[in-house]
Amino acid sequence: MVLPSGVRLHWREAGDPQRPAVVWIHGGSVEDSSFMVGDLEAFFGRIRGLFPDTRGHGLSQKFERAEDLTYPKKAGDLLLWLDGLGVVAPVWGGASMGAALSLWVAAHRPERVRAVISISGPPFAPIEADQRWWKAHRALVVAGRFQEYFDANVRLRLGEAELARLKARPERYAAAVRPLEQHTVTSLLAVLDETYAGRLSGPLSHGRDVTAGRGHDPGSPITRGGRRLALSQPIPPRRSPVGHRGILCGDRVRLTH
Numbered sequence: 001m002v003l004p005s006g007v008r009l010h011w012r013e014a015g016d017p018q019r020p021a022v023v024w025i026h027g028g029s030v031e032d033s034s035f036m037v038g039d040l041e042a043f044f045g046r047i048r049g050l051f052p053d054t055r056g057h058g059l060s061q062k063f064e065r066a067e068d069l070t071y072p073k074k075a076g077d078l079l080l081w082l083d084g085l086g087v088v089a090p091v092w093g094g095a096s097m098g099a100a101l102s103l104w105v106a107a108h109r110p111e112r113v114r115a116v117i118s119i120s121g122p123p124f125a126p127i128e129a130d131q132r133w134w135k136a137h138r139a140l141v142v143a144g145r146f147q148e149y150f151d152a153n154v155r156l157r158l159g160e161a162e163l164a165r166l167k168a169r170p171e172r173y174a175a176a177v178r179p180l181e182q183h184t185v186t187s188l189l190a191v192l193d194e195t196y197a198g199r200l201s202g203p204l205s206h207g208r209d210v211t212a213g214r215g216h217d218p219g220s221p222i223t224r225g226g227r228r229l230a231l232s233q234p235i236p237p238r239r240s241p242v243g244h245r246g247i248l249c250g251d252r253v254r255l256t257h
Helices: 037-043 071-085 097-108 128-142 146-158 160-167 170-182 185-197 227-232
Strands: 011-015 021-025 048-052 091-095 115-119 209-213 245-249 252-256
Touching: 011 037, 021 037, 021 071, 021 097, 037 048, 048 071, 071 097, 091 097, 097 115, 128 146, 128 185, 146 160, 146 170, 160 170
Parallel strands: 021 048, 021 091, 091 115, 115 209
Antiparallel strands: 011 048, 245 252
């Protein structure tokens, strides 16, 4: 889709188009919508799953300046995209950057958000260890060694065993790496510099239902490969009754009337 702004945005869709829409957004770095579709597969009979490639990622338009890849720019694209689909106020969510972007939209355009599912998406800068890792591996991107960078990123996030399993499926591995081939060195550096800057302005000041997962620690849903678990775990009724709204409060959802 070419948005009214002229930006080209790619997305994937699955599920029942007559059901409530869920916008499920990928993480930063080298991720795109192909990483996300499987997360919601168990729910396709009950939702309309919408999986965008945010600007600079996947098959969407590339940019060569980090200032063109900020949360306000990405959010603006997604709101125009939803306008084109006729979707007013979906559930938003995702992992890491996708979760943080969902929180940004909830803070700045609350009328466009039915609820937020935030997995490992706290609104603060990347931890120091991640910033050190990027500084140590940035040279791979500068040298155009995108596949080596992809491998290093998977190894960091999921471990050597998961990387080996991915490479044991050559077609899946090639599909995961292929979107990087559309980048220039400058455009991929812009994506990654913005990812590791981690700028997220504006507090989450408007109440919305929020399901939160914590950090990239070994027990978190994202690290365990358990995004689906985080979605399917029942939330006690006192935390999510119909007609209530929640605000993110640490790792809890505090309900307000």
